[in-house]
Amino acid sequence: MSTTPTQPVTRDQPEILKPSSPVRDRYFDLLRALALFRVVLYHLMGWAWLPLVFPSMGVMFALAGNLMARSLRSRPPLHVVRGRMRRLLPPLWLLGAVGVTGMLAQGWGPDAEGHPGWWWLHLTFWILPLSDPPYAEGLAGIQGLVGEDWAAELAGPLWYLRAYLWFVLLSPFLLKALRALPLATILAPIALSAAFEFGYLALPGERFPSALTDFSTFGACWILGMAHQEGVLKRIPQYVVPSVAPAIACLGLWYALEHGFRQGHDLDEIPFAQSVWSFATVLLLLHLSPSWTEWPDRLRHWRRLITLLNTRAVTIYLWHNACILVAATLWDRLWNVDVLADQYAWLLESPWPVLVLVWLLIGGCVVAFGWAEDLAARRKPRLWPDGAERGRTAKHR
Known part of the structure; x- marks a missing residue:
């Protein structure tokens, strides 16, 4: 059995963020770290239930x-x-420098889309991702090291950067709308998702509808985060959210089950169900948000790992798909060892060793490419920013 990932690239991938320090942010740092780990796990395993457990x-x-x-x-x-764009773009440019160079080396060029002029224009989306950056399809891999169609795996996560950029550009207007009409602003993206789902509105054009789909699917979550910061959610009676959120989540789950949700057919293929389920889960998590001035005892041993995941969230997110592809390709080579294939087939079929190898490769990417995040944030480049140095400094004060 091959461990090469067959799960299609999905939209289940993390936020461009700086490590945070105010009171509530330790809880938020934990949520980011869990989300990032779950993304990597899902893209290797392909378990459809994972986005339900934690969207x-x-x-x-x-x-x-x-x-x-x-x-x-x-x-x-x-x-x-x-400032947000400055933090977003340099890590993307580094990925593009590696990826586009590799695609060009394998013969990708202006004739790839049939219109050389458009190819050059679309290539600028690797610089400013207002739309999906182009990539070469069907490229051969490197025998025994990188699997086929590696460019698609490399470019797959970039939908998130595109969506993030649009949300950033819209945020000043969304914040004004939220202050003027809180409930209508929060629910507007879900209403838009319903309009697309039930045919009341049609997505225009060919290249930019994805931005509208992203807004209608995840816009309510973005605005909920803004509402939490603005204190809007605090004005809701304490009993309302725990009473309403589960019912909303059940509606999203019911709709997903009625429309083919199953293994290999995840929530991303049912945008309306995704929007409702994610909205309900986020609403509940923000309502439960504890105030952690210090890490709880049960999490204190994990604080350095959580810090590293937050500090290098962009790097891990951008490179994790490529790491999965390389890890699976390397692991598959072990089938050529007769003793392993005959006596330990159960081990070669297991995805868990591949997961370990994936995180080792991700660690290598953190060291090799993580400095781009530091430069983007105007910090001194660090190889392994897990907070250990800051902790030692604090002890000696």
Whole structure:
């Protein structure tokens, strides 16, 4: 049995964030770390139930919206948008420099889309991802190291950067709308998703409808994060959210089950169900948000790992699909060892050793490419920013 991943690239992938320090952010850091780990696990295993247990992307968009609203309260909108774009783009450019160079080396070029002029224009989306950056389809891999169609795996996660960029650009307007009409603003994306789902509105064009789909699917989560920061959710009686959120989640789950939700057919293929389920889960998680000035005892031993995952969230997110492909390709080579194939087939069929190898490769990417996040944040580049140095400094004060 081959361990090469067959799960299609989905939209289940993390937020562009700086490590946070205020009171509530330790809880948010934990949510980010869980979401990032769950993303990697899902893209290797392909278990359709994982997005139900923890809808990572809804959570990540909510945390990003919360951070965006916090910044907009104290700084001019133009400065905030420019700062978010500065943190987003350099890691993308580094990925593009590696990926596009590799695609060009394998023969990808201006004739790939049949219109050389459009190819050059679309290539600019690797610089500013207002739409999906193009990539070469059906490329051969490197025998024994990288599987086929590696470019699609490399470019797959970029939908999140595109969606994040659009949310950032819209945030100043969304915040004004939220302050004026809180309930209508929060529910508007779900209403838009329903309009697309039931045919009341049609997605226009060919290249940009994906941005509208992203907004209708995850926009309510982003705005919920902003509403949490603005104190809107605190004005709701305490009993309302625990009473209403489960019912909303059940509606989303029911709709998903009625429309073919199963293994290999995840929530991303049912945007309306995704929007409702993610909204309900995020609403409940924000309602339960504890105030952690220090890490709880049961999490204290994990604080360095959580810090690392948050500090290098962009790098891990951008490179994890490629790491999965490389890990699976390398693991499959062990089938050529007769002793292993005959005596330990059960081990070669198991995805768990591949998961370990994936995280080792991700660790290598953190060391090799993580410096781009530091430069984007105007920090001194660090190889392994898990907070250990900061902890030692604090002890000696």
